[in-house]
Amino acid sequence: MTLDNYAGAGRRWAAGATLVYGPIARHIVATSPHPLAGRVVLDAGAGTGVASAALSEQGARPVGVDFSWDMLAWNAAARPPAAVADICALPLVDCAVDDCVAAFVLNHLFEPAAGLAELIRVTRPGGAVLAAVFANAAHSESRDCVDDTARGEGWQTPEWYLEIKTKATPILGTARDMGRTAEEAGLIDVAVEERTVDVGVTEPEQLVEYRFGQAQFTMWLDRIGPERAKEVRQRATDAVRPIMRPYLPTVVFLSALHPER
Template identity: 60%
Template sequence: MSGDPYSGAASRWASGASLVYGPAAEALVRRCPHPLEGRLVLDAGAGTGAATAPLVAAGARVVAVDRSAGMLGWRAADRPPSVVADVRALPLGDDAVAAAVAAFVLNHLPDPVRGLAELGRVTRRGGAVLASVFATDFRSALRDRVDAAAADAGWQVPDWYLAMKADTVPLVGDAPAMARAAREAGLDDVAAEQCTVDVGIERAEQLVDYRFGQAPFAAWLDALGVRRAGDVRSAAVAALPARVAYRPRVVVLVARAR
């Protein structure tokens, strides 16, 4: 991936994409096998804070890491301390945190084993390492309609997104692959499963805002301007039934640092 395709996506992500990423990250945090209250926890690939919010609600003291300064910069004054860094080279010492959470970040890595090994390195022995990605085999005809409405208006799928879908997403996109990567990274008590998450998306407008809130659309929508982008949103909403049920399938990892 060249440059930072997420740099200008923070506002759309926080108000749109987080409609799905937020509840999914909350479900991941709930799987932590030990209490988080008062403990220092790493939010790796934090973005605009989808996992930070439930961690803070659980009483954790959070430090956030993300490669995108633009994503970390969104409402930074209201968020925990953060640093721009790659999850594969974390600027933390060994055993620095009580737990590490990586919600929807491993699917961006060409070497997820290295990322998981770093999460294990910075987590104290026995501390939880939690991760999630969307399942590779998840398909949604409703989501495809949203994409088609955008394509009709001139949107083209960015090359970086196509490459990610083809090359990195499958590396941990099912439970066996996720478990294998975690074991190769040296984690203990590895449990990976694929599950469906009820993220609360029930209306066409919610699904469109979620999809258009993602980074592959951000620069294009911004270039259209407010009025034209609003027209495209309306067309996408009209392409869907008023009531929808969007329930993504997610691969979830719960493991412990060695």
């Protein structure tokens, strides 16, 4: 029993989910209102370090936090420093970092305003707060087909995932709600945008790798073992092929500034 829903997910996340989260991380970093080179940037909910990598590409000095030790353990020797922590109770003093990035973590919180407030607390005045979540409007028939195939093969949506998807994710899943929450939290120069991102996933194999790289499949794939997992992957790929469209997730982006005080 663990409270870490991402336990054991690091390897498949890095090989699969990153196909989608990697390109989006670059878009998040590109929304910064100022250059990030040389700045210490908190990667909140860093996972395997996808946003940290995008930050490093821009010359920033990322430091990560994540609830999941397992996700942080991925490639730990080669990636920027990171610590296990809850973004709602960060082990950092006020104004500890220059800027912060929250890539697909606020959507895990039942009180995302509390997470945002904590990010603001640890960011220096004038620093950027950048975030992204999938939009409530996001839909993909091809992606649903992967899930349906897995279900047909015995996968059951984990309770924790259902709960997050129904009770937490929708809270910031529109540009209007993201913008309002950011303004209420005291951020200024709030820019929100809801748009599709071309992540370059055009082949059924890539889509299946991405989807099965996500944490809601980890325990099941581990349980059925590599041979059967390979079979299921092939079935999902065959099922998606006739309806495959380029995967264009719809993302809500937030870019804002910590007020000077």
